[in-house]
Amino acid sequence: MDLRQLRYYARIVELESITAAAQALHVAQPSLSQHIANLEAELDTVLLQRSPLGVRPTDTGLVLYQHAKAVLRQVEEASAAVARTRETPSGHVTVGLPTSTSRVLALPLIDRVAQALPGVTLELIEASTYSLAESVATQRLDMAIAMEVRPRHGMRTVPLFAEELMLVGLPIEARQQAISLAEAVSLPLLLPSFPNSVRVIVERACSEAGLPLTLVAETSAVSILLTCTRHGRGWTVLPWSALAEGNSVAPDIVGIPILDDTLRRRAALCVSAAAETSLACQAVEHALVSLVRELIEGGRWRGARMRSAP
Helix, strand or coil: CCHHHHHHHHHHHHHCCHHHHHHHHCCCHHHHHHHHHHHHHHHCCCCEEEECCEEEECHHHHHHHHHHHHHHHHHHHHHHHHHHHHCCCCEEEEEEECHHHHHHHHHHHHHHHHHHCCCEEEEEEECCHHHHHHHHHCCCCCEEEEECCCCCCCEEEEEEEEEEEEEEECCCCCCCCCEEHHHHHHCCEEEECCCCHHHHHHHHHHHHHCCCCCEEEEECCHHHHHHHHHCCCCEEEEEHHHHEECCEECCCCEEEEEECCCCEEEEEEEEEHHHCCCHHHHHHHHHHHHHHHHHHHCCCCCCEEECCCC
């Protein structure tokens, strides 16, 4: 087993395709397949499950992947340590963001890292909260913002912010300031699909209040929810950040606060165990937390407030 085999294997697991990994690594596919065959023979176990839909790691393969990521991280850290005499963070850092959060945070975070950390290459991944937390815990991402996350082995969680949920859609006459939960859920609603944290919070609030939902449709795509509301197909429930477009907000739809204190989602920054010793990851974590605080305390992130550690 050598570093090249581990690097090849990790890339296959991440891309779920030997063909895609071969292209990304600039290695001939037969050669890549032979490397994996040699690795499986050396370890005397099957590492990958192959199907027409791609490849997935077996349970044993997942264990190897997690160790491979840790080893590769250590090798990267060793190289960075040689250059650390300049005390300049360098390397590749992957950060996961939920869709709505990325609309507020992605652009300023890219700018912040580019200006303050020129030696760091930032990669942003947009996905659901569940998959982001899972990817951090299994070392596929260095860090991610996730909602209503529970502690998991393999990652550290830092309370970040709490964000109120709003009724989003075309303006409602005489309802520009606030609306009750009962009035909001009596409207035709398009909601995020389970297990989205917004959907869970809304369903829980309605259940506790004994209120039925008027559900028109559900989807995991925020872009579809916003398109439907813009075309008058109903309203949805989202944080204000989902409406943000850069430093402005979509002008044709509004976010109306809902008078229910339980309609808040809590965000945490999840940091993988493999990233803990990375100078570049530490610098990006600091930049991200500082940026979130600046946006919230500067009034540029409506409906959000910083959380403190318990």
